[in-house]
Amino acid sequence: MRISVIGTGYLGAVHATGLAELGYSVVGVDVDSTKVAALADGRAPFYEPDLDPLLRKHVESGLLRFSTDFADAADADVHFLCVGTPQRQDSLAADMSFVDAAVDALAPHLIRPCLVVGKSTVPVGSAHRLAERIEALAPAGGDAELAWNPEFLREGFAVEDTLNPNRLVFGVRSQRAESILREIYALAIAAGTPVVVTDFPTAELVKVSANAFLATKISFINAIAEICEVTGADVTKLADAIGHDDRIGRRFLNAGMGFGGGCLPKDIRGFMARAGEIGAAHALTFLAEVDAINLRRRERVAEIAREVLGGSIAGRRVAVLGAAFKPDSDDVRDSPALTVAGGLHLQGARVTVYDPKAIENARRSFPTLTYAESTIGACRGAEVVLHLTEWPEFREVDPALLGSVVARRNVLDGRNCLDADAWRAAGWSYRGLGRP
Numbered sequence: 001m002r003i004s005v006i007g008t009g010y011l012g013a014v015h016a017t018g019l020a021e022l023g024y025s026v027v028g029v030d031v032d033s034t035k036v037a038a039l040a041d042g043r044a045p046f047y048e049p050d051l052d053p054l055l056r057k058h059v060e061s062g063l064l065r066f067s068t069d070f071a072d073a074a075d076a077d078v079h080f081l082c083v084g085t086p087q088r089q090d091s092l093a094a095d096m097s098f099v100d101a102a103v104d105a106l107a108p109h110l111i112r113p114c115l116v117v118g119k120s121t122v123p124v125g126s127a128h129r130l131a132e133r134i135e136a137l138a139p140a141g142g143d144a145e146l147a148w149n150p151e152f153l154r155e156g157f158a159v160e161d162t163l164n165p166n167r168l169v170f171g172v173r174s175q176r177a178e179s180i181l182r183e184i185y186a187l188a189i190a191a192g193t194p195v196v197v198t199d200f201p202t203a204e205l206v207k208v209s210a211n212a213f214l215a216t217k218i219s220f221i222n223a224i225a226e227i228c229e230v231t232g233a234d235v236t237k238l239a240d241a242i243g244h245d246d247r248i249g250r251r252f253l254n255a256g257m258g259f260g261g262g263c264l265p266k267d268i269r270g271f272m273a274r275a276g277e278i279g280a281a282h283a284l285t286f287l288a289e290v291d292a293i294n295l296r297r298r299e300r301v302a303e304i305a306r307e308v309l310g311g312s313i314a315g316r317r318v319a320v321l322g323a324a325f326k327p328d329s330d331d332v333r334d335s336p337a338l339t340v341a342g343g344l345h346l347q348g349a350r351v352t353v354y355d356p357k358a359i360e361n362a363r364r365s366f367p368t369l370t371y372a373e374s375t376i377g378a379c380r381g382a383e384v385v386l387h388l389t390e391w392p393e394f395r396e397v398d399p400a401l402l403g404s405v406v407a408r409r410n411v412l413d414g415r416n417c418l419d420a421d422a423w424r425a426a427g428w429s430y431r432g433l434g435r436p
């Protein structure tokens with residue numbers, strides 16, 4: 001079976017590499033020639049653990065090719081649509097222009113029976129619309145069928161999530177489509193991965209519902225953190241305690257700076273927007289609160305920083321540890337860390353940021369911030385250190401050593417994962433979020 005992957009961004013590049021690892025001959029097609037050139041050279045244009053060696057392996061083996069020409073996808077039996085659906089500039093809705101453009105560019109090359117498989121996160125109803133568009137535009141007509149197979153990969157674990165998914169969802173309209181998908185994922189299915197076979201709208205909704213649930217869980221614990229801040233309770237202990245109830249579970253109950261990245265924020269907004277369009281806005285109004293709680297956390301970090309500095313920010317030295325939206329990623333899209341760094345900078349603080357992998361991307365988005373080459377470099381002379389992305393190297397830093405380079409030993413742990421006792425023992429004034 002020959003496979004094409006349309007869109008070689010985060011999702012597509014990892015998916016194409018994963019399929020090559022499964023032994024398929026894959027061509028990745030993208031309109032961005034710089035991205036295609038890097039991938040064809042065996043280099044991912046973003047940081048993802050374990051991806052580069054696999055990518056190199058399969059570019060060298062010849063199983064994996066990349067191209068800017070949609071005609072190179074023409075002889076594939078299966079075409080995965082992996083293009084992005086970011087938030088629109090002018091509303092909360094998902095921007096479908098990249099998906100639509102990909103379908104329009106691919107369809108004229110669908111000259112033989114094939115399966116187009118949507119993986120992008122799309123507003124419910126899109127698959128139905130796209131199936132009609134493909135049938136109308138493809139020379140193969142009804143023999144160019146569509147299926148929807150949402151992707152659940154997490155950045156930082158993308159290769160693992162692609163090769164060993166925790167579930168597979170097949171939105172299909174025929175037995176043939178289901179059989180093809182079962183064949184592609186045969187190895188994971190044989191290893192016990194559960195498969196849910198369903199219709200288009202359910203498959204589309206599974207993805208946004210999963211992300212809405214995760215976002216709600218994080219905002220729930222962050223709302224409780226607000227109450228803890230007023231009452232002197234400790235949200236980390238509280239999360240441990242309620243997490244022991246396996247109906248609740250401890251995962252995704254880490255209170256702190258809240259969620260960011262290219263998925264959760266835009267997916268809950270796109271979901272609300274779509275609910276409005278289909279006359280069901282009331283069902284998801286709670287997601288506006290989930291979003292608001294999340295954004296309040298960023299303001300709270302800035303507020304505590306101001307408090308720690310005695311009420312004035314202008315001209316003060318602030319070290320920010322972390323720029324990526326989460327560790328093991330160089331992705332700075334909607335990064336809580338950079339939002340706080342940028343906000344303090346605008347209020348006149350002298351902010352220096354360090355991140356192990358995301359400095360280049362951060363500099364592109366926030367060129368006016370100052371960037372350091374190391375944790376020590378960022379903290380030299382700082383009056384407060386803000387720990388905003390929980391990279392292992394920040395958790396492992398020696399507080400005594402860091403204490404010797406700062407101007408004042410103030411640390412604000414925006415991720416609640418530094419060893420508070422060790423920092424206090426080294427003479428630091430430690431503040432967390434939602435804990436004493």
Ligand code: UDX
Pocket residue numbers: 151152153154155156211214218251252253254255256257258259260261262263264325326
């Ligand atoms: C998410 C979903 O997990 C994934 O299934 C989907 O395919 C894409 O969106 P990702 O954006 O890579 O994946 O990151 P995730 O690990 O979910 O974290 C999202 C954000 O939530 C990060 O900013 C993280 O720091 C934050 N988070 C996570 C918390 O604040 N607290 C937690 O307990 C967990």
